[in-house]
Amino acid sequence: MDLDIHERGDETGRILLEVTGSVDLASRGRLLEAGHAALRREGCVGLLLDLAAVQFVDSTGVGAFVELAAEAEDQGATFEIRNPSPRVQRLLEVTGLADTWAENRG
Numbered sequence: 001m002d003l004d005i006h007e008r009g010d011e012t013g014r015i016l017l018e019v020t021g022s023v024d025l026a027s028r029g030r031l032l033e034a035g036h037a038a039l040r041r042e043g044c045v046g047l048l049l050d051l052a053a054v055q056f057v058d059s060t061g062v063g064a065f066v067e068l069a070a071e072a073e074d075q076g077a078t079f080e081i082r083n084p085s086p087r088v089q090r091l092l093e094v095t096g097l098a099d100t101w102a103e104n105r106g
Contacts, residue, residue, distance in 0.1 A: 050082045
């Protein structure tokens with residue numbers, strides 16, 4: 001399945017990327033490109049990935065999330081994941097990343 005990414009900003013300066021499809025070896029570059037561009041945009045205080053429509057993530061996809069989270073941290077921005085599909089949620093739980101990147105974590 002192809003990867004589709006739609007971007008929107010919000011009033012707080014966060015940039016939301018709504019991701020649809022699969023995040024894998026073939027598509028990770030597109031996600032990284034979109035994420036890096038968003039984080040480098042002036043005024044960006046955080047990157048939020050909405051993964052409700054992502055049906056598959058492989059290890060290279062998880063690696064892309066890690067890379068974007070590290071860049072966000074380096075820039076003093078936040079990195080969060082919103083609405084992971086059940087399959088993606090399970091992967092995040094197994095890797096121990098679910099709580100780290102959950103939106104509105106306490």
